[in-house]
Amino acid sequence: MLRTLAVSAGYGLLPVLNGIDLSVAPGEVVGLLGRNGAGKTTLLRVIAGALRASGGAVVLGDKDLTNAPAFRRARAGIAHVPQGRGIFNQLTVRQNLEVGTRAAKDRGDSGIPADIFGYFPILREREAQIAGTLSGGQQQMLAIGRALCGLPSVLLLDEPSEGIQPNIVQSIAELVPRIARERGIAIVLVEQNLDLVLKASDRCLVMEKGRIVHEGAPEAFADETLLKDLLAL
Amino acid sequence: MPRRGCSSACANVSPVRLDAMDFVITTLLNALTLISILMLVGLGLAISFGLMNVTNLAHGEFVTVGAFAVYFVQSMGGSFWLGLAAAPIAGAVVGCILEFAIIRHLYSRPVSTVLATWGVSLILQQGLELTFGLGAKPVTPPIEGTLDLVFTVYPAYRLILIGIAMLTLLGVVLLISRTSFGLDIRTVIQNREMAEGVGINTRRTYAIAFTFGAAIAGLAGGLVAPLAIVLPQMGVNYLANAFFVVIVGGVGSIGGLVAGSVFVGGLTSILNYQISPSLAQAIVLLAAIVAVRLRPNGLFNGASR
Ligand SMILES: Nc1ncnc2c1ncn2[C@@H]1O[C@H](COP(=O)(O)OP(=O)(O)OP(=O)(O)O)[C@@H](O)[C@H]1O
Ligand SMILES: [Mg+2]
Numbered sequence: 301m302l303r304t305l306a307v308s309a310g311y312g313l314l315p316v317l318n319g320i321d322l323s324v325a326p327g328e329v330v331g332l333l334g335r336n337g338a339g340k341t342t343l344l345r346v347i348a349g350a351l352r353a354s355g356g357a358v359v360l361g362d363k364d365l366t367n368a369p370a371f372r373r374a375r376a377g378i379a380h381v382p383q384g385r386g387i388f389n390q391l392t393v394r395q396n397l398e399v400g401t402r403a404a405k406d407r408g409d410s411g412i413p414a415d416i417f418g419y420f421p422i423l424r425e426r427e428a429q430i431a432g433t434l435s436g437g438q439q440q441m442l443a444i445g446r447a448l449c450g451l452p453s454v455l456l457l458d459e460p461s462e463g464i465q466p467n468i469v470q471s472i473a474e475l476v477p478r479i480a481r482e483r484g485i486a487i488v489l490v491e492q493n494l495d496l497v498l499k500a501s502d503r504c505l506v507m508e509k510g511r512i513v514h515e516g517a518p519e520a521f522a523d524e525t526l527l528k529d530l531l532a533l
Numbered sequence: 534m535p536r537r538g539c540s541s542a543c544a545n546v547s548p549v550r551l552d553a554m555d556f557v558i559t560t561l562l563n564a565l566t567l568i569s570i571l572m573l574v575g576l577g578l579a580i581s582f583g584l585m586n587v588t589n590l591a592h593g594e595f596v597t598v599g600a601f602a603v604y605f606v607q608s609m610g611g612s613f614w615l616g617l618a619a620a621p622i623a624g625a626v627v628g629c630i631l632e633f634a635i636i637r638h639l640y641s642r643p644v645s646t647v648l649a650t651w652g653v654s655l656i657l658q659q660g661l662e663l664t665f666g667l668g669a670k671p672v673t674p675p676i677e678g679t680l681d682l683v684f685t686v687y688p689a690y691r692l693i694l695i696g697i698a699m700l701t702l703l704g705v706v707l708l709i710s711r712t713s714f715g716l717d718i719r720t721v722i723q724n725r726e727m728a729e730g731v732g733i734n735t736r737r738t739y740a741i742a743f744t745f746g747a748a749i750a751g752l753a754g755g756l757v758a759p760l761a762i763v764l765p766q767m768g769v770n771y772l773a774n775a776f777f778v779v780i781v782g783g784v785g786s787i788g789g790l791v792a793g794s795v796f797v798g799g800l801t802s803i804l805n806y807q808i809s810p811s812l813a814q815a816i817v818l819l820a821a822i823v824a825v826r827l828r829p830n831g832l833f834n835g836a837s838r
Binding site: 375389399450 | 713716717719720723724726727728729730731732733734735
């Protein structure tokens with residue numbers, strides 16, 4: 301169970317998050333919507349430890365990780381697939397996956413889990429290829445695959461559909477809930493692509509100016525006027 | 534052995550048979566000696582200056598400490614080889630303390646790092662002078678004499694030096710390309726934030742890499758000790774030349790390190806035949822500036838890290 305308690309954060313003097321309470325259960329996919337600049341990426345970075353919270357707490361299970369550096373959080377089980385994917389471009393696909401296992405070091409790392417290739421068969425085919433030469437969609441699959449190599453209990457996905465062909469977006473929409481169920485991972489899915497979030501999520505949150513302003517089941521968001529109102533689409 | 538004064542790593546050996554082939558091969562081997570030393574000294578600087586953005590003005594002192602380690606061991610009756618084994622350890626100890634006490638606290642303050650490491654460099658020089666006294670320290674090579682290479686004869690120890698340097702470099706390449714720690718280093722170099730995000734302790738990785746670079750510089754100091762004038766101030770020349778190497782070669786690849794060393798070492802040792810060493814140094818600096826203008830990312834850009 302991942303929880304944030306009244307988390308606030310910002311860049312320098314600019315406050316971006318104002319008291320975010322979030323909790324995600326194992327096996328659950330929570331979709332996070334919001335306009336550009338609402339603070340979605342910032343929230344994921346604060347949970348992952350790439351940015352320090354200025355107030356509040358980040359808790360995983362019974363561990364308070366608020367003051368832990370990012371690598372400790374990764375080892376505690378929080379995997380972050382950032383906006384832009386964060387692939388190590390000059391390493392091979394296999395090396396990227398191998399580096400992903402570092403997070404599982406303290407929890408009985410036993411190499412690259414074979415079932416990763418069940419989700420993403422392309423990664424096995426391209427094992428020896430330099431990651432920077434993969435297409436955007438393949439890089440996204442690699443980024444998710446690499447995150448899973450750390451045997452995480454929490455997976456933070458920041459706009460996985462950004463700059464990717466529609467058919468791959470489609471398969472990510474199917475894979476995200478499957479990964480959550482099969483591996484008991486709590487997933488936070490930040491997305492601009494409404495089809496994808498509504499299809500993949502169990503629950504959706506809407507952020508505005510650093511606060512969560514609305515919460516509901518994906519079905520409730522099918523109402524166009526509500527969406528227009530919340531997201532100014 | 535006739536020697537010329539030389540402000541850089543070590544003096545040239547003059548050809549003995551005085552025909553064209555002799556001249557070419559002797560010059561080549563002289564250059565190779567200097568290139569070898571520069572590669573080893575430059576490696577640590579490529580790590581700290583090139584990859585961690587730390588301007589460490591005390592890097593030359595790792596070389597000095599390595600040379601003094603050999604001197605110290607020999608003065609206690611130990612062999613050269615024992616001293617050579619102590620040299621990288623001495624470099625590593627000093628490097629590790631420097632990283633732990635100063636550099637890690639100043640990553641975000643480059644100017645403070647320059648000043649602090651400059652201070653450390655002076656303190657180390659003074660400390661060595663107080664401990665070991667004034668004057669050059671004698672270091673004897675493990676083997677005297679020359680080897681007949683058909684076209685020329687060349688001091689045997691210098692050939693050993695070149696061999697050890699090449700083997701060390703090969704070891705470093707294997708370490709970086711084949712081991713799991715090498716993979717961690719490459720990951721941290723490419724994207725520090727993401728490396729941290731996949732669970733790598735990047736602070737620790739930096740510290741180990743820095744210490745490792747100091748150890749290799751210490752080894753270089755030990756290797757060069759029988760050829761150079763061992764003084765507490767000897768590190769300064771290596772520092773300057775190693776900066777040329779890293780800036781000219783570009784950072785992030787062993788290929789760049791080799792290219793930069795060949796450029797700086799080759800040019801220096803060829804020019805040293807023709808003109809005075811300080812003029813040679815100035816010309817190398819000028820050539821380095823031109824090279825950086827023409828290839829801002831280094832002579833060896835575009836290669837894999
Ligand atoms: N590194 C940074 N330094 C300063 N301000 C930043 C930085 N990153 C983001 N911001 C600001 O913080 C606010 C929130 O940005 P954030 O990236 O979290 O939004 P987002 O919801 O992810 O937007 P998008 O949908 O465009 O990805 C924005 O106003 C942005 O300008
Ligand atoms: Mg964003």
